[in-house]
Amino acid sequence: MRHKKSILFYLRKISQGILLSLCIVSLVFAGSQENIADRLFLYMALPCFEPDSDTQMAFKYNLPGIDSAISEPLDEPSGQESRNLFKVEKIEENEFGDAADELIGIHDIIYQTEADSSNIDDHFFIDFPTVSDIDKLRDLSYLRSNFYTVDASTDITPQDFNVDEFLSMDLSIDTSGDDPKVLIFHTHVSEMFIDSDPSDLYEGIAGAGERLCKILNDRGIKTIHAVDKFDAVRGLAYERMEPRIRQILAQNPSIEMIIDLHRDGVNDATHLITNVNGKKTAPIMFFNGLSKQYDNGVLTNIASLPNKNLSANLALSFQLQLAANSLYPGFTRKVYLKNYRYSLHMLPKSILVEVGAQTNTKEEAFNAMEPLADIITSVILK
DSSP: OHHHHHHHHHHHHHHHHHHHHHHHHHHHHSOOSSOHHHHHHHHHHGGGGOOOTTSOOSOOOOOTTSOOOOOSOOOOOOTTOOSOBOOOOOOOTTTTGGGGGGOSSSSOOOOSOOOSOSOBOTTOOSOOOOGGGHHHHTSHHHHHHHTEEEOTTOOOOTTTOOHHHHHHSOOOOOOOSSSOOEEEEOTTTTOOOTTOOTTOGGGTHHHHHHHHHHHHHHTTOOEEEOOOOOOSSSSOHHHHHHHHHHHHHHHOTTOOEEEEEEEEOOOTTOOBOEEETTEEEOOEEEEEEOSEEEETTEEEEOTTSOOTTHHHHHHHHHHHHHHHHHHSTTSBOOEEEESSOTTOSSSSEEEEEEEEETTSOHHHHHHTHHHHHHHHHHHHOO
16 A cells, blocks of 8 residues: 555656646746746745635736636626725735735835935925926936936936937827726735825825826726735735736726826935925826846846837826926926836836825825826826
């Protein structure tokens, strides 16, 4: 009997080895958007995070080369509900075991470092370039100093940053009909502010998104707001986000613009604050991923993260920043540029927005939604 068990054991091991070899071969030839190491990690690691089979998830991963499969759509709100939202995906504290301690929130990445100060007022810019500065903006060195903050991982090039092309690009949307035109979501929906109640999702960045959604709808720009949780455990939030957002886009082909709304993280001594119409307001920052990074000193395309919509992404943030500098000087921080692509590749008119930081109050963040809506409206309604 022991001998038979041993044979079965080794047969099982051999079959597992063959299966793993086939997985690796499929990774090599799949032409996936992620690099091979990342996909192998995802395939091996994600099952460790999967909840019980009776828990509905918004997505699941398949091996590269096989069409992605998505679970049944989450229930949409009933007519009795006032919020124009997709269902909040409930994640129990123990669903991911000890990893639940890693909820993204107060501890976020410092994307843009401001001056070391306990308080920063609305004059933390030296210059506010507007469309009248077009000759200056054609100069990459001026653009870098006054318009963008460029992370050390990447860089700007004349090929990617043609301001005349940015300005000539039509980014307007068709607001006719009853179908949604704008989608707001949050790759990191658990991000909170200094006085937020962490037990209430709408006390954090989701509350800011809800307010922006309402303002845009009130202006006739039909907008929906998704509040699925992709940041239940640290890391891979952008990988979790994409299948669900693609599902929403497939279900709503009328959507022309997506806004990934975040809350930035800064040093605890830094308070980003400005004044808009007499209200203390958290400044915002537009953010772009370039899918390019330095490799041994050479700026190189990240082949595993292609973005055919990069030019339109950059034109959108450029036009939004110019509009902000004209309508509300000092309300926006410089546009931040980093190496990866984040959530910006799924539609041409895609933008990632950072609203204040963890040291702002929720009121300061919510106050930013009215001027942000004004800026967005000025660009997409022409």
